[in-house]
Amino acid sequence: MALVKVCDMHDLAEWWVEVEATRTFAIDGRSYEVDLCGEHDAALTAALQPYVEVSRKVA
Ligand SMILES: [Zn+2]
Known part of the structure; x- marks a missing residue:
């Protein structure tokens, strides 16, 4: 197995x-690094989306 x-x-x-x-x-x-299933992967993306949209990218 x-x-x-x-x-x-x-x-x-x-x-x-x-x-x-x-x-x-x-x-x-x-x-940080985290291992996620499909459901939690989508939840993380959804939770961060509003913040990512207005954030600046750091080189
Ligand atoms: Zn999960």
Whole structure:
């Protein structure tokens, strides 16, 4: 049986929720990485969308 990565937003009891995307983001000078299932990946994008639209890109 192959090991699968579990979405970080779920309790380990929900071991079947596989990672579909690894997202990185930075806030307050710190960078973060999180493994997400499709549902939480979409939720992160939706939550940040209004902020991304008005934010400046930093080189
Ligand atoms: Zn999830």
